[in-house]
Amino acid sequence: MSRYEFVSAAKLPTRFGEFTIHGFVDVTTNQEHVALTFGKWQREDTVPIRIHSECLTGDSLFSTRCDCGFQLEKALQNITENKVGVLLYLRQEGRGIGLLNKIRAYALQDTGMDTVEANEHLGFDADLREYDICQFMLGHLGVQNVSLMTNNPKKIAALTEMGINVVSRKPIDHGMTADNKGYLKTKTEKLGHEFDPHLFK
Ligand SMILES: Nc1nc2c(ncn2[C@@H]2O[C@H](COP(=O)(O)OP(=O)(O)OP(=O)(O)O)[C@@H](O)[C@H]2O)c(=O)[nH]1
Numbered sequence: 001m002s003r004y005e006f007v008s009a010a011k012l013p014t015r016f017g018e019f020t021i022h023g024f025v026d027v028t029t030n031q032e033h034v035a036l037t038f039g040k041w042q043r044e045d046t047v048p049i050r051i052h053s054e055c056l057t058g059d060s061l062f063s064t065r066c067d068c069g070f071q072l073e074k075a076l077q078n079i080t081e082n083k084v085g086v087l088l089y090l091r092q093e094g095r096g097i098g099l100l101n102k103i104r105a106y107a108l109q110d111t112g113m114d115t116v117e118a119n120e121h122l123g124f125d126a127d128l129r130e131y132d133i134c135q136f137m138l139g140h141l142g143v144q145n146v147s148l149m150t151n152n153p154k155k156i157a158a159l160t161e162m163g164i165n166v167v168s169r170k171p172i173d174h175g176m177t178a179d180n181k182g183y184l185k186t187k188t189e190k191l192g193h194e195f196d197p198h199l200f201k
């Protein structure tokens with residue numbers, strides 16, 4: 001039996017246009033993940049995609065502590081403007097440590113630690129995310145070649161390793177605020193994210 005299963009798909013009208021939402025489950029953890037798709041493609045086409053990690057505070061609660069909500073909005077906008085694309089929404093809150101541990105990590109950052117130091121202080125690696133389910137989701141959706149919206153080289157490496165052809169990377173440096181500038185700088189210096197250095201000046 002596969003570790004992952006497709007469950008159901010339905011229309012999802014949004015502020016940006018009408019997507020289809022596809023639900024998947026990791027049967028070993030019962031964790032639920034979704035993909036939003038827009039438009040149609042052939043197997044040989046290069047499809048614009050975004051792999052987005054859950055961030056309740058940024059995606060749903062309008063937090064400016066990170067750039068997640070801004071990136072999510074921009075990715076959906078890009079997809080509808082292109083008339084085709086896929087957003088994989090992975091339920092890996094807090095880079096995999098979960099919501100309440102992320103709040104613990106935020107509390108430590110309020111005392112002066114950076115995002116990596118806070119994770120490590122709590123006994124976690126800086127980034128615990130896994131991308132294995134992307135292979136199953138993209139396989140199910142018939143996507144083999146992608147143009148990936150990201151600043152995170154680890155996502156490119158993970159997709160390449162699982163046999164997905166990353167034809168190009170599209171930067172998604174959208175949503176820098178006074179509240180998240182330090183966080184984005186740490187992501188660049190310690191987590192390998194590719195942000196244009198002039199953004200920090
Ligand atoms: N542990 C922890 N997680 C955080 C913190 N701030 C944001 N996150 C989580 O980080 C994840 C988003 O990761 P990012 O590093 O912002 O971006 P990315 O997905 O690696 O890269 P991009 O594709 O370029 O956006 C989400 O799961 C957020 O909940 C933090 O201070 N601590």
Ligand SMILES: [Zn+2]
Pocket residue numbers: 055057058059066067068069
């Ligand atoms: Zn966030």
